């Protein structure tokens with residue numbers, strides 16, 4: 556059987572990204588979201604010639620004439636309207652953050668002054684025009700684009716929103732996501748499993764992986780019953796933009812997900828990828844007739860916990876980034892720390908521990924007991940993506956990396 560390669564799967568997934576539109580949020584709640592408008596300077600930055608050292612403001616001309624003792628005319632504080640130096644042989648005490656007084660063009664800091672009897676005296680040979688003055692418009696000019704749209708918002712952007720008075724910002728709308736586990740063997744976290752049962756863990760792993768993307772997903776669990784699956788998934792397809800499944804996509808007698816999705820007219824875009832773990836991964840979409848609504852996207856990850864985990868990182872993350880307009884390409888790489896052998900003709904996502912050495916990321920394999928071994932993930936930091944066209948991977952070779960810490 557012809558499996559879809561990892562590269563083909565990635566291309567198909569990226570070609571099926573979905574635009575979820577735009578919403579407005581309070582700027583303070585926008586970290587981690589993607590900006591959907593240009594943020595423009597409402598005034599020059601700085602907006603006035605800003606004194607940048609506490610001291611005195613003088614006219615350079617007076618200094619050049621040989622004056623070294625300046626009569627103090629007043630104090631220019633930050634937060635006060637601009638004063639005028641009336642006699643240009645005098646000075647005004649001026650504070651950091653204040654407007655530079657009219658007729659002055661040099662600021663000398665207090666450390667270089669002696670103040671006595673209303674006079675400030677300096678013992679300097681030279682001064683420079685506009686020294687200790689942060690000139691109006693030096694950083695940015697009014698109407699300059701300070702932050703272009705499609706920027707991922709961090710604390711740096713929050714400060715700029717605040718400074719230009721953007722209390723609300725337009726951001727990419729989040730899709731409505733539901734994460735669904737299936738399986739009669741699964742019980743809730745709070746329950747004590749019988750001998751033949753386990754607790755449902757994949758759902759919570761996925762919830763956390765999506766929280767990294769600021770997505771608050773709903774969750775559900777469905778037993779291995781075709782009718783129930785059909786009814787519930789039909790309603791989820793109505794209500795949600797994205798459905799993430801874990802389990803029931805392989806060859807088992809109770810692996811109903813592909814069949815049920817097919818019955819519900821979800822178009823299969825591929826099933827089974829040339830990779831380990833995660834080979835039985837199923838991906839599809841349902842086109843929606845109403846024009847106002849976008850397509851429904853279904854990621855049905857294989858049930859083994861490491862398969863679900865790595866497939867979400869490898870496929871859901873870039874699909875989501877593309878959907879919200881983030882031109883994010885994962886360029887992370889690491890150096891393999893020891894020889895590694897993997898025979899099957901599949902892309903192998905090797906669990907690794909990372910270390911920095913001489914500015915490089917070194918990846919050491921952390922052998923687990925296969926894709927059912929979720930405990931091994933806690934000893935790892937990332938997956939190293941070993942290509943399917945080779946079996947012998949040698950120490951020192953560099954490979955793409957999917958990190959999760």
Ligand SMILES: Nc1nc2c(c(=O)[nH]1)N[C@H]1C(S)=C(S)[C@@H](COP(=O)(O)OP(=O)(O)OC[C@H]3O[C@@H](n4cnc5c(N)ncnc54)[C@H](O)[C@@H]3O)O[C@H]1N2
Pocket residue numbers: 736737738740741753754755756757758801802803804805806807810832833834835856857858859860862926927
């Ligand atoms: N005859 C074949 N058998 C299997 C194949 C195959 O190609 N031929 N592929 C294997 C691979 S690879 C994987 S991965 C799994 C995928 O299985 P499913 O997607 O069908 O998932 P399930 O059968 O429902 O469960 C597999 C395994 O994972 C556990 N599981 C499922 N959901 C959860 C959850 N939410 N939390 C924790 N653990 C979960 C489940 O109990 C099973 O142990 O199939 C292989 N078989």
Ligand code: MOO
Pocket residue numbers: 830831832833834835857859861862925926927
């Ligand atoms: O794809 Mo499965 O995830 O190898 O165990």
Ligand SMILES: [Mg+2]
Pocket residue numbers: 802803804805806807810858
């Ligand atoms: Mg199965």
